[in-house]
Amino acid sequence: MLLTNPHPLDAEAVLEWYDRHARDLPWRVSPQNRKARNRPDPYRVWLSEVMLQQTTVAAVQKYFLRFTSLWPRVEDLAAAPLDAVLREWAGLGYYARARNLHACAQAVVRDHGGVFPDTAAGLQTLPGVGAYTSAAIAAICFDERIAVLDGNLDRVLARYYALPVPVRDAKDALRGALQIAVPERAGDFAQAMMDLGATICAPRTAYCLVCPIQPGCVATREGAPERYPIKPEKAEKPVRRGHAFVMTDASGDVYLQSRPGKGLLGGMTEVPTSIWAEDAGEPIYPATGEWRHRGQVVHVFTHFRLELEIWSVTVSPEALDGGWWSEPAALKGEALPTLFRKVLAQAGMG
DNA sequence: AATACGGGGAC
DNA sequence: GTCCCAGTATT
Structure with a gap:
């Protein structure tokens, strides 16, 4: 040029x-x-x-x-x-x-x-x-x-x-x-x-x-x-769908876990979710209990749009491992990216 | 050379 | 809603 x-x-x-x-x-x-x-x-x-x-x-x-x-x-x-x-x-x-x-x-x-x-x-x-x-x-x-x-x-x-x-x-x-x-x-x-x-x-x-x-x-x-500048045309964003699971114990603490160290939101904190795919599929709950549907969260990333169905439940903390329970007052200090702050807010833990 | 990788501020 | 921002790493 x-x-x-x-x-x-x-x-x-x-x-x-x-x-x-x-x-x-x-x-x-x-x-x-x-x-x-x-x-x-x-x-x-x-x-x-x-x-x-x-x-x-x-x-x-x-x-x-x-x-x-x-x-x-x-x-x-x-x-x-x-x-x-x-x-x-x-x-x-x-x-x-x-x-x-x-x-x-x-x-x-x-x-x-x-x-x-x-x-x-x-x-x-x-x-x-x-x-x-x-x-x-x-x-x-x-x-x-x-x-x-x-x-x-x-x-x-x-x-x-x-x-x-x-x-x-x-x-x-x-x-x-x-x-x-x-x-x-x-x-x-x-x-x-x-x-x-x-x-x-x-x-x-x-x-x-x-x-x-x-x-x-x-x-x-x-x-x-x-x-100017001349813009290259941008590709359409695909949509991915899934489920997010917000669990609280009897004292109101929320179950959190760490994401893998690399890749999307690598090393950050999340609540459990399903895989994200073109079809959400049926929710596979990570614990037994009276799950309530709490609506949907839409979040737009650079290269795709994510639509998560939000579920919440109160459970006793036995059958979960790998994560931790966080007091609501401590959520502000957790390494939660914006997506999962929106999920928690939607579930009433904002 | 393409693609993966977040979120929000300004309109 | 749209645009795009004091870009880098990976493939």
Whole structure:
């Protein structure tokens, strides 16, 4: 893919805009503060970047504050039990991130003396740190002059070059075009471009009149910047169906168990369910008792839609093994993903 | 090159 | 309802 815009990306204009309009975020060092030679803590930047993978700033903030309060340094996180990390990550989604986060903290402590590598190449060897995150940390923490290409930049550059194909078919070309533009203030530039994408060149609306790179933007000149990026058509989500079983004992405690360590919701806590398939089939109750149907929970994952029939019962706790009984007041602290919080709420244990 | 992998915020 | 978000690992 050849990018034909004759106007190079104007990094100076972007930085000038950023100096006046940078977002104030808990993991960020302001451009004014950076000019006083202050750089952010790589641990905090890494933690924020992992949390922000496919996740909005709004959703991340309270998790970031909680994690840094519980575990202020990478050694603290490395020393924590994985279960504790999963409990705190519950609700944020993409739970492989939490498992990799913990493994990464331990790798930094064990293999790097508690100090994060200071290059993108070194960072990318760590668990859960890929092309984007390694570049972001290297630029933001160490001003490595490297292209930091995330979903925001995909959109900004697709518009700037009026990219006629889906971004995934021109990733290398976009990275190359961006790389050439990276200035000495690489960290501020990376954050500036992401702020630009989040606030000016937004997905549904582009506020071109206030955009610092509007003069070179081909999509703006064409008159319909929101037309870009070109989207590949998305496949229809299949539906899976099943049953979920909420058991309480005489004292009102709820039966919980752990999911397998990998795969969907890996390592997280659940109530027993049937297999999930195209047909729910008849419920096979995990214990005998007077089961009551409590309606349905619908939950949409990235690649399928799940419809669970909810059943509840009061049982005596003998014939169950492998799990544990949790007091209702303790449910908030369990590693329950949103799906199973919805299931418990539907069963009256919310 | 495709696919698996969550959840919620903003409209 | 829809869109899509500071992506990575696996196949």
